[in-house]
Amino acid sequence: MAVDERTALMNAADAAAVGALSEKSTSVAQAMTMPANGEIQLGNDDARRLFLAQLPQTLRDRLKSVSVSIKRENSELTSNVSFTAAIPTAFMGVIGKESIGVSGAAKATYQTNAFIDFFMLLDNTPSMGLGATNADIAKLEANFGCAFACHATGKAEDNTLQAARNLSVKLRIDVVRDATKKLTEDVDLYKLVNNQYRMAVYSFGTNADNLGLKEIAKLTSNMDDVDKAVTNLDLMSTVKNNYNDNTLTDFASTFASIKPVVGTVGTGNSTTDRQKVVFLVSDGMTDAEKAVCSGSQKDDRCMEPIDPAACKDLKDKGIKVAVVYTTYIPLPDDKFWVNRIKPFDSRLRPSMEACATPGYFIEASPNEDIGKAMQTLFRKLMNSPRLTT
Incomplete structure (x- = not known):
């Protein structure tokens, strides 16, 4: 007894x-x-x-x-x-x-879950005009002879972005935008107290003449405000193909710009002592003016994988870098891809993974759900509670 x-x-x-x-x-x-x-x-x-x-x-x-x-x-x-x-x-x-x-x-x-600020860095450069799935790519190629929709403002016939949407073609930028809006629901679902998670959203610029870090949604714990602001995220516009040599994706410059925006990193133990996360969604293709290039170079135009050194500066500061790699799709029938991209194509994924803080990298190919990949990584960062007895 x-x-x-x-x-x-x-x-x-x-x-x-x-x-x-x-x-x-x-x-x-x-x-x-x-x-x-x-x-x-x-x-x-x-x-x-x-x-x-x-x-x-x-x-x-x-x-x-x-x-x-x-x-x-x-x-x-x-x-x-x-x-x-x-x-x-x-x-x-x-x-x-x-x-x-x-x-x-x-x-x-x-x-306990940490107090975290998320800085969503969403690649909206022209390569994110790729069809979201193989079926979308096929429809783009059948109608426009190109796997990418172009947001060109010079001539109406060159602007295939709206025409693609009229055909119900979904682009990578559309999936990324919708997935980011969905993540705002996760914040409200997983938070234990108000102000535990905050989010800001940035793109690489609105158009080819205004390149650089562009605030889409300011840092806030109000996810309704973020959701509404992200509606305005769209593919970067350019006057025409090869405008400014298409050098519209400069990771080094963009990362350097976001570093002071992120600010001081804390432990995450309280609302005034917050962890910081830069959440990058991109295909990892640098296309910028550079004197030294590890990929292919013509004149000053350099196409190469993202340089992990740009990410290292953030990580050295204590900022977590989470990376969703949207696979850069091989286009073996495209001469430009064969001549300029194929020589270093195999280095794109490893470079994106090296950019990420260990454990915070995920790849999403066209027939995989980019939105699901973003959600999986985002939830991992929020870190479900652990209880032991």
Whole structure:
């Protein structure tokens, strides 16, 4: 009997220790708003109530003491529940002892989700006008003789972007825009407290004459505002093909521009001490004016894989760099691809992976769901809670 009753007491202590740190518990909610480490008194009260609620009145009457302590140490919460009790025993009565003392303790730990600022860096340069799937690519080639839709403003006949949409062709930029809007729903779904996650959205520029980091949505925890702003994200426009030699994708310059925008990196332990993430979605193809080029160069135009050194500057500052690589599709029937891209095509993926913080890289090819890849990586960054006992 004494063994059974101690087991019941231990089960109650385990349930209280774990329950006090459940995702929607008072302890977690209070910890997420605490400006510093320390005891969580509301959690202590909750754990005590949970412990007693697991026990029948007969066992409650046998308790001598109950000790509860829930504390926060940076991003880790720890709950300790211990007890002592006197359990009646007929067997011990023969030696004049009517009860035996029992005791036990349970401990649980919980790793809180961090406070994070996400800086979405979305490639909207002309190569993101590629059809989103093989079927979309085939439709573009059949109607326009090219796998890409062009946002050209010089001559109406050169602007195949709207014509492609009239044919219900979905482009990579469309998928990226829709997926980013979907991520705003994830923020509201996964947050434990208001202001836990904030998001800003940037592109590589509106048009060929205004290249550079372009704010689409300012940093905010209001995901409705982000969702509305991202509606305006579209393919970068250019006057015509080969305008400014098509040198419209300069990763080094764009990363250098976003670095001061991201600002100081924190631990993620509080709303004023936030982790920072740059979330890049791109095919990784540099197309810029460079004197030294690791890919193919004609005059000053350099086409090459992204240089991981540009990402290293961010990572050295403590910023996490998450990368969704939208596969640069081989076009073996295209002379330009064969002559200019094929020689270094095999280096595109490794360079994008090297750009990412280890563990935060994912590839999405045309027949794979780019939106799903973005969501998978985004949720990994938000880091689902871990509970151990």
